[in-house]
Amino acid sequence: MYQQLDSDTICAISTPSGVGGIAIIRVSGPEAFNIVDTIWRGRKLSEVTSHTAHLGDIIDPENEEEPLDTAVATVFRAPRSFTGENVVEISVHGSKWIQRELLNLLIRRGCRMAEAGEFTRRAFANGRLDLAQAEAVADVIAASSRSAHRLAASQMRGDFSKHISELRDQLIEIASLLELELDFSEEDVEFASRQHLKNLAEQLLTRISSLVSSFSTGSALKEGVPVAIIGEPNAGKSTLLNLLLNDNRAIVSDIPGTTRDTIEDTMEIDGVLYRFIDTAGIRETADAVENLGIERSYTAISKARIVIWLVTPDMPQERFQTFRKSIAAHLPEGSNLIVAVNKIDTLHSSVCNRPINLVNGDSVGIDSTDDAMKDEKHVNENFTTKTFGVSSMNPSFALFTESTSTTDTPLLYISASTGLNISSLLKQLHRYSGADESGNADLIVTNARHYEALTHAKLSLIRVIDGINTGLSGDFIAQDLRETIHHLSSITGTITTDDLLKTIFERFCIGK
Ligand SMILES: Nc1nc2c(ncn2[C@@H]2O[C@H](COP(=O)(O)OP(=O)(O)OP(=O)(O)O)[C@@H](O)[C@H]2O)c(=O)[nH]1
Ligand SMILES: [Mg+2]
Numbered sequence: 001m002y003q004q005l006d007s008d009t010i011c012a013i014s015t016p017s018g019v020g021g022i023a024i025i026r027v028s029g030p031e032a033f034n035i036v037d038t039i040w041r042g043r044k045l046s047e048v049t050s051h052t053a054h055l056g057d058i059i060d061p062e063n064e065e066e067p068l069d070t071a072v073a074t075v076f077r078a079p080r081s082f083t084g085e086n087v088v089e090i091s092v093h094g095s096k097w098i099q100r101e102l103l104n105l106l107i108r109r110g111c112r113m114a115e116a117g118e119f120t121r122r123a124f125a126n127g128r129l130d131l132a133q134a135e136a137v138a139d140v141i142a143a144s145s146r147s148a149h150r151l152a153a154s155q156m157r158g159d160f161s162k163h164i165s166e167l168r169d170q171l172i173e174i175a176s177l178l179e180l181e182l183d184f185s186e187e188d189v190e191f192a193s194r195q196h197l198k199n200l201a202e203q204l205l206t207r208i209s210s211l212v213s214s215f216s217t218g219s220a221l222k223e224g225v226p227v228a229i230i231g232e233p234n235a236g237k238s239t240l241l242n243l244l245l246n247d248n249r250a251i252v253s254d255i256p257g258t259t260r261d262t263i264e265d266t267m268e269i270d271g272v273l274y275r276f277i278d279t280a281g282i283r284e285t286a287d288a289v290e291n292l293g294i295e296r297s298y299t300a301i302s303k304a305r306i307v308i309w310l311v312t313p314d315m316p317q318e319r320f321q322t323f324r325k326s327i328a329a330h331l332p333e334g335s336n337l338i339v340a341v342n343k344i345d346t347l348h349s350s351v352c353n354r355p356i357n358l359v360n361g362d363s364v365g366i367d368s369t370d371d372a373m374k375d376e377k378h379v380n381e382n383f384t385t386k387t388f389g390v391s392s393m394n395p396s397f398a399l400f401t402e403s404t405s406t407t408d409t410p411l412l413y414i415s416a417s418t419g420l421n422i423s424s425l426l427k428q429l430h431r432y433s434g435a436d437e438s439g440n441a442d443l444i445v446t447n448a449r450h451y452e453a454l455t456h457a458k459l460s461l462i463r464v465i466d467g468i469n470t471g472l473s474g475d476f477i478a479q480d481l482r483e484t485i486h487h488l489s490s491i492t493g494t495i496t497t498d499d500l501l502k503t504i505f506e507r508f509c510i511g512k
Pocket of ligand 2: 237238239250251252258259278279281
């Protein structure tokens with residue numbers, strides 16, 4: 001399908017399908033200017049300077065009386081264009097009929113309809129982009145939050161590719177040292193000691209491993225950070241979901257067991273796209289349907305990057321401890337737990353809606369009167385110390401007291417119905433989202449194919465180090481090194497196959 005890559009001139013609509021103010025039809029290939037000139041009344045595009053825009057009419061040569069549309073043609077001469085070929089971008093009025101007619105005209109004059117992703121594929125084939133950059137074009141187009149955009153844009157600029165190329169160059173250096181050593185082995189000349197090779201390989205392994213483990217952050221920021229809201233029935237989970245989404249998405253009622261199934265929706269907050277998942281309240285029940293919902297609550301925990309566990313001030317300590325154990329058993333590795341004591345507004349009903357000085361939140365309406373101090377003391381003593389068994393001075397506790405992990409879990413005091421202290425919850429979510437790490441976008445893997453290649457590279461590099469440790473013959477070590485280099489090369493497309501390119505570009509839309 002791509003055999004005639006250089007000789008065909010291709011065309012496609014590059015704006016979304018449907019009616020819009022304007023639509024852009026892109027034409028790319030050696031004959032782009034000549035073909036468009038046959039249907040263009042205006043300055044001859046084959047003669048104008050590159051990177052200029054021109055107003056003119058689209059004319060069907062078989063019906064010159066009736067121009068199809070007045071349009072703007074932007075001209076890019078090879079190789080200074082997105083594809084590296086001659087490109088004309090024609091902006092027409094966005095009617096479906098005009099778009100269709102213009103495409104028909106172009107095809108009648110000798111263009112071929114572009115395949116999915118063919119413009120970007122040509123850009124890759126002509127060396128305008130490497131493979132990782134080409135893949136990032138799709139990510140930039142799909143990005144729906146600041147952090148996802150930042151990662152994709154950095155990858156499209158080539159920061160990630162540069163990082164991978166550096167790693168690859170260093171591996172090639174190790175390989176050449178090893179080969180030198182092999183060549184001269186009989187002469188007892190030591191160009192590079194095995195210890196030196198091993199040190200280099202270990203340094204690279206650390207860097208590759210950290211790229212591999214960055215994928216969970218990278219993919220979460222790209223697809224939406226999964227946040228499960230869990231707790232007992234009536235804890236206020238659906239109320240919190242609605243608050244976070246700023247929408248009445250889930251039914252809220254004081255009947256325990258209102259939410260039967262998981263409900264999810266996305267929201268961008270402070271540059272991060274979150275995927276909030278409201279779940280069925282977890283409790284012992286004989287209701288078969290409710291139990292199915294509860295199973296899904298546990299599944300949501302096991303897939304979350306952040307779990308918000310809502311508890312209420314009246315939760316007895318034994319139930320808190322039992323619940324805590326079952327959460328600990330389902331929390332995936334690397335995920336973060338936030339325990340939020342909800343309905344904090346009910347604690348000072350005596351002073352009716354007056355905000356209290358929260359233990360660890362923003363100073364939301366701090367009131368230093370005696371009453372407020374009493375309230376705060378009340379909050380601290382009752383919930384922090386009695387139920388959760390922690391000091392009010394240090395409102396976090398080790399969730400995994402029974403296990404070896406000593407992760408401290410922050411304790412927040414909120415009210416989902418009044419919004420009290422939600423800003424603290426949002427800050428904590430942001431901290432756990434990994435968005436701040438995305439400042440070093442070149443060190444974050446967002447693409448599953450890159451993740452897979454790096455995982456393979458890591459495994460073969462571990463074999464290299466093992467081989468050095470066990471005194472394996474240099475030939476075998478060199479073989480594993482070559483494999484590591486191969487996997488890194490596949491990321492930027494230094495080494496590639498037709499099948500791989502086909503799979504990558506098929507996922508693009510036509511027109512990209
Ligand atoms: N006073 C007060 N009431 C709240 C707060 N949050 C939720 N509620 C009330 O608590 C009740 C239960 O709220 P939901 O959001 O439906 O609770 P849920 O955790 O989703 O419950 P299930 O779906 O049954 O598991 C409702 O009557 C809410 O109005 C809060 O911060 N303060
Ligand atoms: Mg609910």
